[in-house]
Amino acid sequence: MKRLSPFQLAITLAAALILLFIVAPLAGMFVATSPSDLFSTARDAEVQQSIRLTIWISLAATVFFAIAAIPLAYLLARKDFPLKSLVAGIIDLPVVIPHSAAGIAILGFVSRDSVVGKMGSAIGLNFVGHPAGIAVAMAFVSLPFLINAARDGFSGVPVRLEKAALTLGASPARVFFTISLPLAWRSIVSGLILMFARGMSEFGAVIMVAYHPMITPVLIYERFGAFGLQYAQPVSVLFILISLSVFIALRLLARNKKQKTAADA
């Protein structure tokens, strides 16, 4: 075997330490959770309901907000306008502020006294303590992942292809739907998956807006507070497993689609 130079050895060691740092706590928790605990937790109706709720709300939030977020990403990739870098900075804001603070901000924004809250009340929708409020909180903290990925995707589409489509008689809308969107699709899907996964795992912002109905991160927090570490661990392990499975399944789906397209060629 080739001998490593001291430098190579040092960076390999650093890499291994970082990996260990990520894997060790998770592995420790998995080891500390017995299969029987995990099994009984999986059969717990409250746990099942919260996991279903978490997945559905995050999915709904992702799809609903994507409708406007994808055109915004296109705008950022293609058009120059005044204060564009300020807009890009604002989009990244939810990533850098504390999520509990984001939750407080959203609570103020959707509470009954606010304009949005009043509009919601008018159609019988109360955001606070409602899945809609949870969706808003999830979307607030996870939107930057979608917008940035989609923007990179659109930037990667050669402008010449869009120009060519225009000279071939296509309207700007047709150019967007038949050229830009399909060619940026891979990045957009990866952004959608990231947004969905990030939304599902959100705790800080959601708990400010809605303790009930209880999404799984809140449930884990509640079990820890009420019963201690041992009771919180099985739910955590189960939720991590499910999040990972969803994440991997979606990634595989996106990849299969790409491979299928390549195979068609």
Place this chain on the structure above:
Amino acid sequence: MLELRNISCRFPGFSLTNISFSVSNGEYFVLLGESGSGKSLLLEAIAGLNKIKSGSLLLDGRDITHEKIQQRSIGLVFQDQAVFPHLSVKENIAYPLKGKHLTSSEKSDIIEEVTHILQITRLLNRRPETLSGGELQRVALARALVQKPKILLLDEPLSATDSKLRSELRALLRQINRTGQTIVHVTHDFDEAVSLADRIAILQDGKIVQTGTPQDVFGTPANGFVAHFAGIHNFFRVKTKKVSGQTIAYPVENVPVISTDSPEEDSGYMLIRNEDILLSASNFESSALNNFEGIVLDNYPSRTGMEIVVDIGIRLFAQISRESAERLNIRNNGKIWVHFKASSVRLIAG
């Protein structure tokens, strides 16, 4: 007919100024210029992709200066072809036909007709990434042609191809033009321009400096830039004949010029570099196959010595040093012998 009247466009750090020319129906018009001269920007302005600041653009008498791109009836083929990578060849070619109120059999007929001319019918179900550069170029041409554009704009269509493919594509472009398709073709390549153009416009720094037939433009260059572009003052339209394996070019009937080039066609252009022409006081035996007696029409100093204009039935420009001019005692209307090698005579089909 396409008419540009005093068109000006502004871009960051560059502008096109007072561009005027017209292209008749069925004409093959070439815009020749160095890179950075604004050729592609002008083409995109004609297509509607770049805004025209002042002046007007007319197509068959209709003002289309501010017409929407989609309604201009102008097709544009980009230098890098811009074939959509996520669509099959057939989907690419059918792209402009959507929303044209055609039945699917009418669409198929149009695609069949165009792909037959371009010889790409067998490629219809292929994906673009499996095509060669030449095939992509044909697909891009087919896609532009199915719209039946009044004007077909080509941006450096032969620049990314090897020489064999280039002559194939040239023949194809001539064939498309012969079907009556008006073509405006942008290039920086002198040979390409001369070989394809009915008329040429020379673009320099965003301005048109000369317009005319290749013979008008390069036979009597309007300025040093045009002359430099050709690199050559001795530029003639010729008919060529093969006589016992030798190519003889006739700029005029009684001046047979021997060349080592063997063009496929029997007409074209002849070019001889000024530096390749040798002058002498009397005829002498040499390896040069072309030897003519002529009369000095003019002589004047040039950047590198003296330029001598000699009439041998055609006007030839020779470049010699001042010392040689003195030694030969060059005088206007004096007799002189002109010699040049067959290998220095370039023939371009066109």
